[in-house]
Amino acid sequence: MEFISVQNVSFQYAEEENSQQVLNDISFEIKKGEFVALLGQNGSGKSTIAKLFNALLVPQKGKVFVDGMDTADESLTYDIRSKVGLVLQNPDNQLVASIVEEDVAFGPENLGIPADEIRERVDEALKAVDMYDHRLKAPYKLSGGQKQRVAIAGIIAMRPDCIVLDEPTAMLDPKGREEVLSTIMKLNKEHGITIVMITHYMEEAVRADKVYVVDSGSFVTSGTAEEVFSQVELLKKHRLDVPQATELCHKLRACGVSLDRLPLTEEDCVAMLREVLL
Amino acid sequence: MSLLQVQDLSYVYSQGTPFENTAVDHVSFSLEKGDFVGIIGHTGSGKSTLVQMLNGLIRPTSGTVLLDGVNIWDKPKEIRKIRFKVGLVFQYPEYQLFEETVEKDIAFGPTNMGLSPDEIKQRVIDASNFVGLKPELLEKSPFDLSGGEKRRAAIAGVIAMDPDILILDEPCAGLDPLGRDVLLTQIYRYHEQRGNTVLLVSHSMEDVATVCDKALVMNHAHLEMFDTTQKVFSQGEKLRAMGLRVPQITSIIDSLSVAGVPLEKGTLTVERAVEEITEYLKREGRL
Incomplete structure (x- = not known):
């Protein structure tokens, strides 16, 4: 069943006739429980797409439905935002309270939820991102990856059906990136939360069920990670990249090494090459 | 004699208070002219504090920084001169653009160095060439540029001072893959042609591996490794234990x-x- 439905959407930031069209008549659907990655160069329109999902932006043409609710209907904005949470790039801009657990409680408090239920939700959310032991700390004492997981917990405490993450790992160190990504995977696989993730890291995008590539406000290609990342030349043409594992095998193939497919992950690549080389 | 010698350098934030925190702990190393060094380390490992001491933006709690054999804090009133020699590009430098035109913004550093108008003009042109800014953009307001162009303009502003040492803190954060490649190639070409020393702080091991000759690894305020990139990245287990990767x-x-x-x-x-x-x-x- 589709959870988000985007129908013939066009969007521009300024109202003037000649201002640049950011999205050009795009349509697609995201199913409940799916993990979707959105890829595209800077300025391609991918962040604009993400902001359509929780009614931060409403398209001039076309419709966006979240769980059947029209995002253009202002009386539904509150309900839509409690279903779709947004996590942004810089964790420092997203934390408001001076103690971790108070920060996570901020969302549910604003939803007017009774105190004992807030307690329950906050504990559950912090456990889900593996930050429960840090609940009484000050956010500024945490590492980037930990802060970003607290920001995600703040969203989970509102019990959304879907979390949209706009480059959640761009400012993190390698360990922080792994922590955040495995948290996202866990929320998707174990809690059934629909995930839409925008990223410039191809190693992260290969973990998604479905990958969309955006350029100049339209989709260039989409499909499973395997289908999308096998099109190495197309991705490069749109200023994107493929994981080094994929690129290595793509180049070896061009040199005449016979490989029947391209791997997406390091483990897969090593296994394939062992067979060919040994 | 080394171009830059860092001797037993430490920095303690909020010394003497309950919030005391040692960000850089007795670090020593030397840089030669023409080195291209990647600085890696987990968040909070002390990378940014370290580079801020190299151009005298903050004064070390103990230890010395010698530039061409001279302690940069010998004459505290002249510390500005050090900042012309050691140029620092912060993370997300595009937020620091402030002038009316891109040209004026890039010219800000050279103007403060007291150079002649002709020299300033030439430096602005050279610096924008290095970072690949089209000449027609120089007349525009910095705020009309795209994110990537703004970042280039900000980097050009530091390059225009022609520093002996150029330090870039995460210059590629948030850029798309091709944008990263292009910017890294330009920085590399700048390094090759000018023969200047470049320090690149980065969370991308791939970027450091591609362009840097040497890598300096910080871990919990300590200098853990300083060697050729190949030697550093052949110690995968050790790096992993520090929250880094190869x-x-x-x-x-x-x-x-x-x-x-x-x-x-x-x-x-x-x-x-x-x-x-x-x-x-x-x-x-x-x-």
Whole structure:
């Protein structure tokens, strides 16, 4: 069943006739429980797409439905935002309270939820991102990856059906990136939360069920990670990249090494090459 | 004599208060002219504090920084001169643009150095060439540029001072993959042509592996390693324990080597890996 439905959407930031069209008549659907990655160069329109999902932006043409609710209907904005949470790039801009657990409680408090239920939700959310032991700390004492997981917990405490993450790992160190990504995977696989993730890291995008590539406000290609990342030349043409594992095998193939497919992950690549080389 | 000598350098934030925190702990190393060094380390490892001491933006709690053999804090009133010699580009420098036009913004540094108008003009042109800013953009307001262009303009502003040492803190954060490649190539070309020393702070092991000759590893305020990139990235286990990684390609070749394929550990780029594998197959008569 589709959870988000985007129908013939066009969007521009300024109202003037000649201002640049950011999205050009795009349509697609995201199913409940799916993990979707959105890829595209800077300025391609991918962040604009993400902001359509929780009614931060409403398209001039076309419709966006979240769980059947029209995002253009202002009386539904509150309900839509409690279903779709947004996590942004810089964790420092997203934390408001001076103690971790108070920060996570901020969302549910604003939803007017009774105190004992807030307690329950906050504990559950912090456990889900593996930050429960840090609940009484000050956010500024945490590492980037930990802060970003607290920001995600703040969203989970509102019990959304879907979390949209706009480059959640761009400012993190390698360990922080792994922590955040495995948290996202866990929320998707174990809690059934629909995930839409925008990223410039191809190693992260290969973990998604479905990958969309955006350029100049339209989709260039989409499909499973395997289908999308096998099109190495197309991705490069749109200023994107493929994981080094994929690129290595793509180049070896061009040199005449016979490989029947391209791997997406390091483990897969090593296994394939062992067979060919040994 | 080394261009820059860092001797027993420490920095303690909020010393003497309950919030006391040692960000850099007795660090020593030297940089030669023409070095291209990647600085890596987990968040909070002390990278940014360290580079801020190198251009005198903050004064070390103890230890010294010698530039051309002279302690940069010998004459505190002249510390500004040090900042012309050691140029620092902060993270997200595009937020620091402030002038009416891109040209004026890039000219801000050279103007403060007291250069002649002709010299300033030339430096603005050279610096924008290095970062690939089109000449027609110079007349525009910095706020009309795209994110990537703004970042280039900000970097050009530091390059225009022609520093002996250029330090860039995460210059590629948030750029798309091609944007990263292009900017890194431009920085590399700047380094090659000017022969200047460049320090690149980065969370991307791939970027450091591709362009840097040496890597300096910070871990919990300590200097853990300072060696050639190849030697640093051939110690995958040690890096992992510090919350760092090796580039995916290095890890792939290492695993194959452990499995018994005679390939070189610490391979840093996909191009090199392709060469090694095809050479091996040719030696074996299988290609």
